[in-house]
Each structure stands twice: as C-alpha cells, then as structure tokens.
Amino acid sequence: QVRLVESGGGLVRPGASLRLSCSDPHRDIGIFTMAWFRQAPGKEREFVAFITKLDHSTDYGDAVKGRFTISRDNAEYTLGLQMNDLKPEDTALYYCAGSITEGPLRFVTSYEYWGEGTQVTVST
Numbered sequence: 001q002v003r004l005v006e007s008g009g010g011l012v013r014p015g016a017s018l019r020l021s022c023s024d025p026h027r028d029i030g031i032f033t034m035a036w037f038r039q040a041p042g043k044e045r046e047f048v049a050f051i052t053k054l055d056h057s058t059d060y061g062d063a064v065k066g067r068f069t070i071s072r073d074n075a076e077y078t079l080g081l082q083m084n085d086l087k088p089e090d091t092a093l094y095y096c097a098g099s100i101t102e103g104p105l106r107f108v109t110s111y112e113y114w115g116e117g118t119q120v121t122v123s124t
Contacts, residue, residue, distance in 0.1 A: 002115065005115055006096045010119075015085055017085075020083065020096075022079040031098035032053040032100060034079045035099075035106075040092040040093075043092075047061045048061050048070075049064065049068060050105055050106065051079070056072065068083050090122050092120060093119050097114050098114075
C-alpha cells in the first residue's frame, strides 16, 4: 500500500552527500519499524537500513555500513537517511517503507506501507 512520501533525491558526483526524507501524511501511529530500500535497474529491491520505533535500534545493509545513517522523528512522523561518500553503485530508486511490526525487519515482505520512491544518481 502506497502512503508514504519520499523526497531529497538528485544527481550528485561520487564522494558527495545527500539526505533523503520520508513523511507519513496520515500520521499513522500503527507504523512501527521503518526502513529504506533501493532498487537499481534490472536488480531486485535491496535492504538499505531499518530503525525501530520504540528504542530506535538500527541496522544497515553491508553495502552502506559506515556511510549511511538512518534516523526518525516519531513526533513528526518522519524518517531520514543521511548518505555520505556516495558511490556510482549507490545509484537507484530509494523507497521508504513502514511496518505494523516492531523488530529487526530486513525483508521487503515485512513491510506493508511504501512510498513511490525518489531517484538517487551518482555520476561524474
């Protein structure tokens, strides 16, 4: 179900930074763990990072560990993704996702709510 809204994508050079944002216009208190996924052309949707609602536990995909930071503001119903030292292989459509379940969720099928995606392109 599409109900989240992403923003912040763009075209940047390798080594640059970008910050993605995601909002829930419905302000649904029933959304718990939230995450970012990405999908490059011809590839499957890939886990980037998740953050739980209650204690803000996080985890990251191996490809982005140490470069990306996920955050959330429960009072504002927003999710963020700070991306540093971007590489060409980070080029993808980035999706925000929300789950009615609290916990370490790394699979696409664990999330009920999605945005339509924001494009990130890293190129010289």
